[in-house]
Amino acid sequence: MIKIKWGIIGLGKIAGKFATGLMYADKTELHAVASRDLEKAKSFAGKFNCKKYYGSYLELMQDEKIDVVYIATPHAFxxxxxxxxxxxxxxxxxxxxxxxxASQAQEMIDTARENNTFIMEALWTAFLPHFKHVSRIVNKKEYGEIRSLKADFGFPAEYDATKRLFNKSLGGGSLLDIGIYPVFLAYSLLGKPEEILAKAKMTETGVDLNCEIVFIYSxxxxxxxxxxxxxxxxxxxEIEFEKARIQINSRFHEPTSITTYVNNKHEVRDFGVENNGYTYEAEHVNRMLQEKRIESNIWTHQNTLDLIQLLDEIRNKIGLAY
Structure with a gap:
């Protein structure tokens, strides 16, 4: 098996988590990192035993030894x-x-296909053991059809109009940053809804401080x-089935446990994830590259397009345009 050499562009908090996950992946090397701040790149490289660091993104892209680049910049880039x-x-x-x-997403996928080169959206939850377990239960209808689903994601963020979370020019707002996870969950387990209702509380910068969404199915x-x-x-x-209820415990998008309630009994199942969970996603990408694919067989290009179309429709409902 060939060792896959990674580069990382954008060295914020999420990049640090991903780099930590890479350390546990088989046949994997973090070869280079890049930041517009060279000292930041140097510090990040030292922390993760990375051979090279660059002060520009283009320099990293031009490094001939890199197989795949993880892009962890703000959304707008x-x-x-x-x-x-x-x-x-x-x-x-x-x-x-x-x-x-969706227009941007389609162009990115078209470019990948034109250049016969792999691209995937980093929705790491799709590769975690607990999520795959719940997906199998749903697909096999072990407890019948899903009757209802509720999912939330929230944390208090100090308001700063210049920072990523609230800056419209950087793609700020709760929907794209964290609301994407509940939307992903509903789409992954139930597909696209027949109707979407949504409302939001907006900030002075014109992005959503919170977002309430209802998907209506058959x-x-x-x-x-x-x-x-x-x-x-x-x-x-919380997922209510015809014959049981499953709770994906906090925080549902990360490695976690599930509690199954059936016949007046409950069982908690832990999935024994020994790292921070990003390893599963990285190893999947490695496998796709080794198989010379340009598209994931788990989180496909069409999945990405479906999800961004749902987010576009929600944004239209709440009046958020970038």
Missing amino acids: HHELSIQCLKLGKAVLCEKPFALN NGRKIELFSTFEEKTKTMA
Whole structure:
């Protein structure tokens, strides 16, 4: 098996988590990192035993030894940087949200196909053991059909109009930053809804401070989703089936346990994840590259397009345009 050499562009908090996950992945090397702040790149490289660091993104993209680039910049730069990487023959794992809208996402995927180069949205939850377990239960209808689903994600964020979370020019707002996880969960387990209802509380910068979403499916099923920067929420998911109830415990998008309630009994199952969980996603990308694929067989290009189209429709409902 060939060792896959990674590069990371954008060295914020999420990049540190991903780099930590890479340390546990088989046949994997963090070869280079890049930041517009060279000292930041040097410090990050030292922390993760990385051979090279660059003060520009283009320098990293031009490093011939790199197989795949993880893009962890603010949302607004995902589209441009992914296309640059792809045109230089670098595979891309692009942090969620994949782009700011469906048009950008389609262009990124088209570029990957034109250059016969791999690209995937970094929705790491899709590769975690607890999520795959719940997905199997749903697909096999072990407890019948889903009757309802509720999922939330919230944390208190100090308001700063210049920072990423609240800056419209950087793709700020709770929906794209954390609301994407409840939306992803509902879409992954139930597909696209027949109707979407949404309302939001907006900030002075014109992005959503919180977002309430209802997905309406056949038979009148209503799925309730919520994201907020105002308060810490349970960040759990509750799924009501015909014959049981499953609770994906806090925080549902990370490695966690599930509690199954059936026949007046409950059972807690832990999945024994020994690292921070990003390893699963990285190893999946490694495997796709070794198999010379340009698209994941788990989180496909169509999955990414479906998800961004849902986010676009929600944004339209709450009046958020980038």
